[in-house]
Amino acid sequence: MAEDVKSRRRYSSAVRAEQAAATRLAVLGAARELFTQHGYAATSIAAIAQRAGVAVDTVYAAAGRKPALLRELVETSLSGSDQTVPAEQRDYVVRVRAASSAREKIAIYAAAVAEIGVRMAPVHRALAEASVADADCAALRAEISTRRADNMRLFAADLRATGELRGDLPDDEVADIVWSMNAAEYRALLVGERGWSAERFGSWLADAWTRLLLEG
Known part of the structure; x- marks a missing residue:
């Protein structure tokens, strides 16, 4: 009898957890749609x-x-x-670090930037709008920018370890170049204004970074 009660409780707890997760996803989906369609300020809870x-x-x-x-x-x-998901645990980061050559690392990362941009673009526009008047959102935007910069320093060091980076470019400069070109604002110029596809943008990043950063 006691075991039956425990089983029912575990089942009930699992059902509640599933319901809570489904509710959270519904709320996030609704927020994403409304922020994208009407803007952050015009969207109420x-x-x-x-x-x-x-x-x-x-x-x-x-x-x-x-x-x-x-x-x-x-x-x-x-x-x-x-x-x-912490950056170091994301699938593309794991694959970048496992790759043996700088060209392969760059290709993997550029493709990931292009893919993330599809999901991130409307959210970034909402965040940029919200940052004008909301201090919490402004702090979030600054935090994301700083996190990207920190991660690009790790990426630069990872590229340096292959021995393929240009010797005249310090790691901080490599990181700044990648940081500027993986920004949502840069993507918006080529994809948003010039009509490039995500795939073309990813291929362009890989080619540009390979030409700019690597020896030969």
Whole structure:
């Protein structure tokens, strides 16, 4: 009897966890759609709740206030999953570090930047808008920029270890070059304004970085 009670409790707990996860995804999906369609400032928590089919209190419980919602959208867009994944654990980072040549590392990373950009572009536009008037969102935008810069220093060091980087470029300069060209603003010029496809953009990055950064 006691074991049956424990089993029912475990089952009930698992069902609640699944329901909570589904609710969170619905809220994030609704927030993404509304931020993209109407902008951050014009989107209310009530509108997000209505789009997600939940109560306003449920939105707060699932993801928090609008700045917290936007942070969740940023993190999940970067990870490509429904959860935050630290940079060093992301699949493409693991593959970059496992690659033996600088050209292969660059090709893997450029393709990942192009793929992430598809998910990240509308979220970045919402974040840029929100940063103008919301201090929490401005801090998030600065944090993301700093994280990218730190990660690019690691990438530069990883490339340097192959022995293929140009000797006249210090690692900090390599990192700054990659950091500037993987930015959402740079992508917006070529993909958003000039109509490049994500695939063309990724191929361009790989070619440009190979020509700019490597010997020969």
